[in-house]
Amino acid sequence: MRTIAALQTVLVGWLACAAAGHAQDDHAAHCEGMMDTRNLTLYRAEWNPGDERFPAHCHVQGLVAPGITYYVQLPPPEAWNGRFLHWGDGGHDGDLDYAPHRVAAGYAVANSNMGHDSGSQPGATWAFNNRQTEIVYGYRHLEVTATAARRAIRAYYGRPAEYAYHEGCSTGGRQGLMAAQRLPAAFDGIVAGAPASFLQRLNLTHNWDMQIMLRDDYAGALAFDTTGDGQLDSLTKANMLTEAVLAQCDANDGIVDRVVDDPLACDFSPARDLADAMCPNDVNADDCITTTQLAAIEAIYSGPHDSRGKSIYKGKSFGSEVLWPGAVIPHQGNNHRPGQMGLASDYVNFLFYDTDPGVPTTRPTDLSLAPDPTREPPEFAWWQFDFDDFTAGLGDTMRDITDADDPNLTRFLVQEGGKLLIYHGWADTIIPAEPIVDYYNEVLDITYGGDRATADDAVRLFMIPGMAHCGGGPGPSRWDRLAHMVDWVENGTAPDSMTVQRLTDGVVDNERIVCPYPQRASYAGEGDPSDPANWVADNFMCE
DSSP states (O other), X not given: OHHHHHHHHHHHHHHHHHHHHHHHHHHHHHHHGGXXXXXXXXXXXXXXOOOSSSOSEEEEEEEETTTEEEEEEEOXXXXXXXXXXXXXXXXXXXXXXXXXXXHHTTOEEEXXXXXXXXXXXXXXXXXXXXXXXXXXXXXXXXHHHHHHHHXXXXXXXXXXXXEEEEEEETHHHHHHHHHHHHOTTSOSEEEEESOOOSHHHHHHHXXXXXXXXXXXXXXXXXXXXXXXXXXXXXXXXXXXHHHHHHHHHGGGGSOOSSOOSOXXXXXXXXXXXXXXXXXXXXXXXXXXXXXXXXXXXXXXXXXXXXXXXXXXXXXXXXXXXXXXXXXXXXXXXXXXXXXXXHHHHHHHHHSSSSSXXXXXXXXXXXXXXXXXXXXXXXXXXXXXXXXXXXXXXXXXXXXXXHOXXXXXXXXXXXXXXXXXXXXXXXXXXXXXXXXXXXXXXXXXXXXXXXXXXXXXXXXXXXXXXXXXXXXXXXXXXXXXXXXXXXXXXXXXOOOSXXXXXXXXXTEEEEEEEEOBTTOOEEXXXXXXXXXXXXXXXXXXXXX
16 A cells, blocks of 8 residues: 555656646747747747746847847746836946846836947947937837837737836936836836936036045045055044034934934034034144035035036935945045946036037046047046036936936826835935935926825825935835835825835844835834834834
8 A cells, every 4th residue: 555655646746747847848838939929029038947046937038229128027827916017227227137026026027228238338438429329228218118018918928917017226216207207108106216317417416526526636535545655545534524413413313323314404514513623724634624625525415516606406415424435435445436436427428418528538537637639539537527517508408318307297197197106215325315305396396286185195205214325324225115016006005104124144123114205203112212122113103
C-alpha cells in the first residue's frame, strides 16, 4: 500500500509539473504571438517565466519614430489585476525604468526612454539644437507610450484595462502633471511626487546655487580647507547652520526629532540666528561664518532673481540644510562637484534658449578655464548664464515645451473625474518644496474657485516633513502611494492621512502619519512625544 501511495504521489507531482510546463509553453507562445500585433512596431516579445527580480510576465518592447523606445510588461492573464500603470522616469531619463513590485501586484506596466538614449547622449546633450527631440522629451513620449501600451494590453488580454494610472517622482512627477494638463483622458488616477514641473525655473535654481558656491574661489562655500592643500575638507560651517536651524525650529511641533515639521512656520533669520557664529574681523576660519558665506546662505534660501530683484523661483526650505553637503556645497567629499552641478550646466547649455549657445567646457568646475566661443561647436560655460535672460523671455519657447505649470486642471479633475495625489518632501534639496504649495493653491483658485471642500474630492497635496528628494532624509519617507490612489479611484475613499515609515537596518524606527495640506500631524498619544518609542502612527492625528 505504501508503494502504491508513493507511486500515486509521484504521478500527481509529475502531472502537476507537466501541466505547469504546458502552461508555460502556452504563455510563451501567446507572448511571442504579440510580434504579429497590427499597428505596433515591436522588436521584442519574450515570455519571462520569473526570476529573483521579476515575476512571470510577457515582456514586449517597441519603437515609435524618431527615437522612442518603450516596453510593456504583461502579467499572465490569470494574474492581471485589470489595471494599466505608466511608470514614471527620473532626471533626463534616456533609459527604461522598471517596477517589478508593480508587475508582481498584477499591473500591466509601461515605460519609455523619453525619446533618447543616455548611453550615447549623456545628460541633456541629446537636446543640442534638436527641437523635435525636445518636444518628445517634454510631453510627446508620454502620449505615444500610453497609447501603445493600451494597444498591447488589448492585444494580449483581449480586453482593455479597466483602470489606468500614472505613478512617478521628480521627472515622473512632472510627467504626472503634464498628463493631467495635456492628456486629461489618459489616466483615471495620477500620483505625482516632487514634480519637476517648473523645469526651467527649477534648473535656474541649480545654476544660481552653483554660481554662489563656486565663484571667487569658493568664497561662499560652507566648507573649509584645514590643511592648506586646496581641498575643502571640513564641513563644520554646514553643520553649524544645520544646528542653528534645528535649535530655532525643531521643537515647534512639540517633538524634538531633528526634523522641521513646517518650514513655513519656522522663524529662522540667518543674520540674527548666526550672529554669534560670525568670524572675528571677517577672517575665514573653520568654525565660523564670513559675511560672504552669510550672504550665500540667504541667497540659497531666497532662490534666484534677476538684476532688478524680480524673483524667479523660491529656494531651499528650512530643515533641508543637513542635505546641502550632498547637493549644494562643494567639498572634498564630493570632489568639489555637488549634486546640482550637472543640472546647472545641462539646462542652460541645452534646454533653455531657442538656439543653444554651446557645449560645456571640458572642466566644468574650473572657472578659470575660459570657454572658447570660436570652436565648433562653440563652448558656453554655465557660470556665464545671465538670470536677466529668464525675465526677458529668452527661455519662453522651451518653457512651453517642458514645463507642466498650468493650474487649470478642469478637464482632468472635473470633466473626466480624474484623481490627483501630489506629494513632496519638505527637506528636498534637488527640487525646492514651497513652489508646489503655491501651485496647489493656484489649482484650487483656478479650477475650483477657491472651494477647497470640493477640490478635496479630486486633488490632495501631502507635504512630508524631513523627506529628501523622493525619499530618504531625516524623516520617515516610505509608504505605498499607489495603493491610496487605487482606493480613491475605485472605491471613492480619499486619503485622509497616510502612514509613512523610516527604516534603519531594515527595522522601522520612526512612523508617523502625513495629512492633506494644509493640515498637519500633531502628537495625540500618551508619554513623551520626543521619545522615539512613541513614534508610531496611532499616536498622531491630523488637525
